[in-house]
Amino acid sequence: MRSSRGPGQRAGLSRDRVLDAATDLLAESGAVTMRAVAQRLGVAPNALYSHVADKTELVDGVLDRVLAQVDAPPLEPGGSPGDAMHRLMTSTHGVLIRHPQLVPAFLARQGARGANARHLGAVMLEHLAVAGITGDAAREALRVLIVYTIGFAAFDGAPDERPVPHSELRADFDRGLHWLITGIIESVR
Amino acid sequence: MRSSRGPGQRAGLSRDRVLDAATDLLAESGAVTMRAVAQRLGVAPNALYSHVADKTELVDGVLDRVLAQVDAPPLEPGGSPGDAMHRLMTSTHGVLIRHPQLVPAFLARQGARGANARHLGAVMLEHLAVAGITGDAAREALRVLIVYTIGFAAFDGAPDERPVPHSELRADFDRGLHWLITGIIESVR
DNA sequence: ACCTGAACACCGTTCAAGT
């Protein structure tokens, strides 16, 4: 368990293993620090810098892994685009509140920019296009929906003296999301 | 400028002066740390603990001071409650994006709980009551509006590679806020 | 290229002591 490794001896790290450790650590303890990730991997803190530029890049990597859990069903021919958007954002909200420690990072990055985030954004834009909303209007609408979703997730993860129950916050989120999507779709009619 | 004070000598601190220093520091450097506040006051870092329980309490104090800047005009007899709510939340949004470093703290606290925050909430509930929305429905609507406003402020303060211009984010905020308020008011008709 | 050891410049907070 101690350091059975001298200088120069490989520990078998990789970028993937570092991200794995960080993701696990987040799920278990809720906090991610360079030193804790290193400890979990049994290496010196600075060993991580061979596989990750800095903490920001590490957090970005974890963010995109978490976003992979969002359920983004592809466009259905006969379905309602409003319903599809509602489902996608609700799934995103669910994933976020299961990882409250990452929500501030999502906010600071305006919603992440990894591959999974881009995919989710593209799916949303498809739904908006079906609803007749394209170009700048679509990007604005998407930004509003993302802000709302992440904002509510941030609210949920926050500790409070008299905390609002999760179920109630979920209902609030759903109601507001309905107002937003209705407003977005009706703005084009 | 150095410590011309020995142990036992008073520095003339007070809770107000500590909060003043923290507020100024935030406005200038954007970051608030115990040690930086102490340095600005010319005292040892731990001297602050005679006037403030911990960093959380200090940040809470700063938060409420900033919220005092929000313009909350009282209820007008003939005016539209939707417009009044729109103006109040827009003013709040403006104050928040002028203090981007505090926005994460606002999120973590679900929108602050000081005297000013309570006053703003009460004014909003008055407007909602005029619109015919009371009780749980009013509290839900208020929570949705607060989340949206703080969430958008968080988005605004975030650094990004290709940053969305402030003016554009303001327009997005305004549009989404309109959708929300319209949805809230129409939900009761 | 990958890792260690040591160090730097930070944090918030506590404890004992002085007046």
Added chain:
DNA sequence: ACCTGAACACCGTTCAAGT
């Protein structure tokens, strides 16, 4: 009661060195 000095247990990151 209010403040200092010293210390503790943390951070992220860098630099030189070893294989």
